[in-house]
Amino acid sequence: MADDIAALLARASKLSRLDMSESELASLVPRAGAIFAAFDKLAQVDTQGVEPLYTFREAIELRADEASAGLETSSLLANAPESESSHFVVPRAVGGDDVF
Amino acid sequence: MSFKELVRSLHSGETDFLDYALESREKSLACQRETNAFLQVFDEAEIERQVRHAQGLVAAGSATALTGVPVAIKENILVRGYRASAASRMLENHIALYDAHVVQQLRAAGAILVGTTNLDEFAMGSSNETSYYGPVKNPRDLKRVPGGSSGGSAAAVAYGAVPLALGTDTGGSVRQPAAFCGVVGYKPSYGRVSRYGVVAFASSLDQVGIFAQDAVGAAALAEVIEGVDERDATSESMGTLSLESLLTQPYDFAGAKVAMLKETLNTRLDADVSAAWGSVQSKLFGLGAHLAEVSVPAWRYALETYYLLCCSEASSNLARYDGVRYGHRAAGITDLDDLYAKSRAEGFGTEVKQRILMGTLALSSGYFDAYFKKAAQVRRVLVNQMNVLFKKYDFVIMPTTPTVAFPLASLSSGTMEMYENDVFTVGVNVAGLPAVSVPAGVRGLPVGIQLIGPRGSDEKLLRAANRLQELIA
Numbered sequence: 084m085a086d087d088i089a090a091l092l093a094r095a096s097k098l099s100r101l102d103m104s105e106s107e108l109a110s111l112v113p114r115a116g117a118i119f120a121a122f123d124k125l126a127q128v129d130t131q132g133v134e135p136l137y138t139f140r141e142a143i144e145l146r147a148d149e150a151s152a153g154l155e156t157s158s159l160l161a162n163a164p165e166s167e168s169s170h171f172v173v174p175r176a177v178g179g180d181d182v183f
Numbered sequence: 184m185s186f187k188e189l190v191r192s193l194h195s196g197e198t199d200f201l202d203y204a205l206e207s208r209e210k211s212l213a214c215q216r217e218t219n220a221f222l223q224v225f226d227e228a229e230i231e232r233q234v235r236h237a238q239g240l241v242a243a244g245s246a247t248a249l250t251g252v253p254v255a256i257k258e259n260i261l262v263r264g265y266r267a268s269a270a271s272r273m274l275e276n277h278i279a280l281y282d283a284h285v286v287q288q289l290r291a292a293g294a295i296l297v298g299t300t301n302l303d304e305f306a307m308g309s310s311n312e313t314s315y316y317g318p319v320k321n322p323r324d325l326k327r328v329p330g331g332s333s334g335g336s337a338a339a340v341a342y343g344a345v346p347l348a349l350g351t352d353t354g355g356s357v358r359q360p361a362a363f364c365g366v367v368g369y370k371p372s373y374g375r376v377s378r379y380g381v382v383a384f385a386s387s388l389d390q391v392g393i394f395a396q397d398a399v400g401a402a403a404l405a406e407v408i409e410g411v412d413e414r415d416a417t418s419e420s421m422g423t424l425s426l427e428s429l430l431t432q433p434y435d436f437a438g439a440k441v442a443m444l445k446e447t448l449n450t451r452l453d454a455d456v457s458a459a460w461g462s463v464q465s466k467l468f469g470l471g472a473h474l475a476e477v478s479v480p481a482w483r484y485a486l487e488t489y490y491l492l493c494c495s496e497a498s499s500n501l502a503r504y505d506g507v508r509y510g511h512r513a514a515g516i517t518d519l520d521d522l523y524a525k526s527r528a529e530g531f532g533t534e535v536k537q538r539i540l541m542g543t544l545a546l547s548s549g550y551f552d553a554y555f556k557k558a559a560q561v562r563r564v565l566v567n568q569m570n571v572l573f574k575k576y577d578f579v580i581m582p583t584t585p586t587v588a589f590p591l592a593s594l595s596s597g598t599m600e601m602y603e604n605d606v607f608t609v610g611v612n613v614a615g616l617p618a619v620s621v622p623a624g625v626r627g628l629p630v631g632i633q634l635i636g637p638r639g640s641d642e643k644l645l646r647a648a649n650r651l652q653e654l655i656a
Contacts, residue, residue: 091544092540092544094544094547095539095540095541095543095544095547096540098543098547099498099502099527099539099540099543100502100505100520100523100524100527101524101527101528101531101536101539101540102521102524102525102527102528103528103536111533111537111540111597114537114595114597114598114599115537115540115541117598117599118490118541118599118602119541119544121486121487121490121599122487122490122491122545122554122558124484124487125484125487125488125491125554125557125558125561126553126557127484128481128484128557128560128561128564130557130560130561130564133560133563133564134560134563135556135559135560135562135563136559136560136562136563136566137387137559138386138387138417139373139374139387139417139419139615139638140374140416140417140419143416143417144416146413154280154281158280159280159508161278161280162276162277162278162280162508162509162510163507163508163509164506164507164509164510164511164512165512171507171508173507173519173522174516174517174518174519174521174522175518176518176519
């Protein structure tokens with residue numbers, strides 16, 4: 084891991100959409116540094132030619148591509164922070180009033 | 184009361200279903216007041232409704248060993264109509280829209296769901312101190328942690344509120360709290376139990392696990408929840424587990440080949456753990472088991488491999504919490520990016536954020552090969568080395584944890600010191616193995632001894648764990 088843990092954490096907070104203050108990120112630097120130093124131990128293991136194992140069931144059987152009954156729209160909206168008729172409501176994402 | 188005795192008492196009519204279920208509810212409320220183990224205790228009407236269903240099964244001749252038996256559910260497992268918070272502010276208002284597969288199976292078997300239990304936020308922690316709803320206290324010593332992340336479920340069983348509870352075990356989250364609270368904790372082989380309806384943390388490691396007073400109780404619950412479920416593509420058929428065989432075919436350790444991993448033998452143990460560990464070794468030796476020190480070099484890297492994989496998978500799994508469809512949404516938002524970043528920052532606690540950040544880094548361009556891919560390669564090396572070991576040995580045995588339950592607020596979450604609590608448990612998840620922690624304390628605080636078997640050997644493992652527990656008692 085590169086030395087500048089603080090810069091890497093700041094980059095990760097952007098990539099992972101976490102709005103974190105500089106002081107909040109700074110407080111994580113010592114422990115993140117120690118943890119990545121531990122992670123670096125893995126370089127000691129010879130894995131030349133070893134296929135990574137990401138999941139135990141490497142041959143996944145797919146079910147038939149058939150529609151099945153799901154949840155009602157009203158149920159799916161029940162936990163939404165904001166909804167309107169059959170939609171999730173979010174803040175305006177593009178342009179101003181003149182866009183549409 | 185042993186699980187066998189409980190079932191006999193319920194089925195003979197000596198214990199009334201409704202009286203017993205309501206007594207369990209009352210104890211759960213008391214347990215909540217004393218330890219903060221429960222997040223929801225269901226009301227009397229809900230309990231009565233379930234008891235009527237259980238009585239109907241008895242009348243129809245369809246009763247199972249779980250019919251009428253109260254069970255508590257970790258609050259990252261969905262129970263339709265009840266909050267499924269995963270102990271996070273992010274989901275504090277989230278009501279489950281459907282039952283998890285394991286909950287459906289419990290209902291069909293006539294078990295009585297009594298309530299939901301506290302946990303570390305999103306099951307990330309080893310002490311149950313990262314919960315949005317506050318820490319759980321260990322019923323065996325209220326100044327100490329119950330372990331985590333399924334601390335509430337472990338405490339509920341140890342307190343005697345319920346005879347059985349469900350947890351989830353991603354890196355030891357059933358076995359470690361079972362050890363700290365003095366109960367049995369069983370983590371099934373990966374794939375044996377469907378994860379449908381379980382809040383995802385690290386999908387290649389997560390497995391629903393069981394707390395019980397004895398291995399027979401754990402097997403009775405396992406028999407009900409295991410099996411292939413097409414809604415979880417990682418669930419697999421591994422044969423059926425028979426409670427009957429546990430009761431009728433006691434495991435004989437004479438001639439059993441039991442491995443002790445050299446890589447674990449130099450770990451510093453608390454005096455209580457050391458005493459229990461020594462006692463178990465002598466007893467197994469006395470029964471004619473062959474104990475041998477065996478080296479599995481990759482086990483030395485299990486902790487780092489585990490944390491790299493689990494943080495990476497968590498960063499991906501938790502990307503779904505965006506403040507749009509469900510979960511916490513921050514106020515005063517101006518645009519979509521702001522919505523995501525502020526909602527996530529407010530909704531997640533520090534431990535969860537830290538793991539997301541580390542996982543995001545491990546998966547990001549320039550670091551993927553050195554971290555995530557490397558960990559997945561070391562994982563295969565470990566799996567291969569364990570497979571070689573299990574060609575010669577029936578089980579691996581070791582203490583479940585190096586220490587007894589530590590005092591509340593004595594270790595900081597998110598540090599290597601906290602993560603090192605999991606040094607004996609995470610290798611099991613990395614390799615997809617089944618394991619059972621059996622209470623083995625010989626003095627003072629509870630201690631767990633962990634028996635590990637090859638993937639798919641769960642029935643033999645539970646039979647052996649049952650025998651080990653009898654041996655220790």
